[in-house]
Amino acid sequence: MQMPLKYDASQVENKWYDYWMKHNYFHSEPDEREPYTIVIPPPNVTGVLHMGHMLNNTIQDVLIRRARLLGKNACWVPGTDHASIATEAKVVAKLKEQGIDKNDLSRDEFLKHAWDWTNEYGGVILQQLKKLGCSCDWDRTKFTMDDDMSEAVIKVFVDLFNKGLIYRGYRMVNWDPEAKTTLSDEEVIYEERQGNLYYLQYKIEESTDTLTIATTRPETIFGDTAICINPNDERFVNLRGKKAIVPISNRVIPIIQDDYVDMEFGTGCLKVTPAHDENDKNLGDKHNLEVIDIFNEDASLNSFGLHYEGKDRFVARKEIVKELEEHGFLVKTEMHTNKVGTSERTKAVIEPRLSDQWFLKMEDLVKPAIKAVLVDEDIKLFPKKFENTYRHWMENIRDWNISRQLIWGQQIPAYYYGDGKDDFVVAETIEEALELAKQKTKNQQLTIANMLQDNDALDTWFSSWLWPMSVFDGIRNPENNDIKYYYPTNDLVTGPDILFFWVARMIIAGYEYKGEKPFNNVYLTGLVRDKQRRKMSKSLGNSPDALKLIDNYSADGVRVGLLLSSAAGNDLMFDETLCQQGKGFGNKIWNAYRLVDGWEVNHTIPQPESSKIAIAWYESKFQKALIEIEDHFSKYRLSDALMAIYKLIFDDFCGWFLEMIKPAYQQPIDAETLKSVMAIFEDNLKIVHPFMPFLTEDIWHYIKERTPQEALIVSKWPESKPVNETIISEFEFASEVISGIRNIRKEKNIVFKDAIGFSVINNEKSHTTFDTIISKMGNLEAIDYVKEAIEGALSFRVKSNEYFVPMAGSIDLQVEIKKLTEELNYTEGFLKSVQKKLSNERFVAGAPEQVIVNERKKEADALAKIETLKTSLASLG
């Protein structure tokens, strides 16, 4: 088949992706082979591909494709996540644009809008992954809100509830007044804000004394239910046991004592507002204080706010400060910076709020997950440094608030049949719930209509923590073939930012529901940043358009660009020139094949000696690289593996090997050599394929006509063979000789096509294996072995060997002498340092045998070289 001069990625990439799909190579079914499984970290269903996804999924595809080549049954399960908060926020925003208020819609109406949205945008990101070359088993695509997936989630909720691990609690949560929902601690971002510290004076009941408190939130005085002082604080002896009067509302509240109060901060008096501060809540519980919630859902004041009722908290703050000042309660105002919690999604300031929530007890669930990672190392994190972070979180874990005040998500399967706090049952269906309720109440009159399901939805992570099991239907149907075959999965590739949200919880769920880990290894990628180290984000506009990058540099080029400098766990400073380098690598391979492809073969000419040696050498070099590559892969050092391959192909294969075996201009090549070159080329393509799947598959089919079963994607990874170290080190030596020749050519402006004479004094007794190659690569007339220095020649040395290139006339003796003298001085200095080390008794006594042997060898080499240099100098006069 005729090869185009230039590689056209846009056509080639589509062609081969379709080909792979058509022949079903991404699809996996359980069989007798060893499975290799990855479940994708499901991207948000309405998301678009960004650089983080590109990196992440490139890594997964490299691992999957390599596993496939290694003969494993590779299965990469794709899918998307319903991302309740993000998606619901987007749907609400879109409805708002259309003039529709979410609160005017019924639950079903809203869900319809959300599903429409999902169906419209959902899966766009999966289509984009195909452009990148991801070899996912698309037949297995899952969505966390698929019926079967939701069923699994509900089943797990009911099970955990029945085990007594899920409870309802009145708890302080992070309330987002804009989204009117609860956020997890992880979704709250603390920002430093400039604010004021207000000093307020409270009167003491039946006394003329006053006390002063400092607060950043004067509007919360309506929720004050105590003043707290430190029992050790001598300044406030007079206050002990007294009562204080809250300004404006004139409520009388107790003055309590607790050493929680920091005597140094503010005034040493603390106002206690249990409804609006976590610490105050704890104090309140301890001292049995009343709880007064002064806010509505949207953080405007309720009736406890008296004449501020209905006003927003920030408006009320301003106005109340004014009122306090007018009545003389405001002592002073200080500037104060504090950290304010804001919503990751809506940016609204978070309000700590007490509300009814569902919680999962974590204390016992977490135990096997800690043991698996930190004790047994059953699950390994790459890089290992994240184990510390994991430990810290797992050992300080708090109960998980799994309810969200959202519609989009799995609705909590709790059904209320009465007004009492405990008048509810938990069941997988409303019918079952009804039966349970009848049993519980002994009231046979209850009907479906009496059963009112909880309004809240479950946290998205409560569905995704089951992902490695539920994608194989392992929750509903634990004995099915898929789950038995594919679980536990092999590698999980994700970002460290969701180590707790997701990774840790999957481990917990895995042990709870399968009694087994969900995956063996976790590869934590870094964040993709721009050249200025800024996180790539939509708001900064510094994130390149992923698909545009693919258009410009080809998917292969972008994949290589992303992996060239991204060690596991290290942030990746993304630079488009890396993609250029990736594309350049593709062109290099393409052109190398064009060269080979263009050779005419002649079956009658014998194989040159130089080609025989070149083949033997490259095969060893390849095997050595293969060992290195395996080692990098085993440590998940994908960048290093890629770099090793890059250098092997660029330098050893293209730079050296092809030049060694290349026939003279317009001359044919012998059949024997060409056959070996093609086999070598195939092996090269195999190791590049996981990184550059398209280009390699394309060239693979130029090499010869192949049936679909012989496609590169399903070929076999190169076999390991013994490495001939001798030939590798002989080449190292030869390459130094060739460099010496090139240097002389360059110095004297001798063009390559002019053959030159060459002599050697072989003090090293080095082998002549590579002589034909040195001769070819240096364009030498011959290599003469001589005993004495050649006069009228330029010289150079490799170790103690001396090489001569005869020069007609123009040798500058002084320059030669100077060069030799400098080399001599350097070598003598080196010898001295080695000998100093060797004459140090403590070194000889303390250093390991091998180190001393090496030092002795250095000494011997230096001595030999000095001898050579001295002889040369003497001969020059």
Add this chain to the structure above:
RNA sequence: GGGCGCAUAGCUCAGUUGGUUCAGAGCACUUGGUUUACACCCAAGGGGUCGGGGGUUCGAAUCCCUCUGCGCCCACCA
């Protein structure tokens, strides 16, 4: 404030239990080279007191202490 981690060439990073190959790679840079696969190329070259200081050792980029500058996680004091 508590915890973890990082600092090596202009940039991005390797450097495994202190000792061959320990001061490296890729990119960038400089110089020279295209009738013969590829200028998306080839050849050669410059460039670092391994963040500062101190210590342990025969020997330190590597171990210890300290200082400085960064990053991340946790708790966030009214």
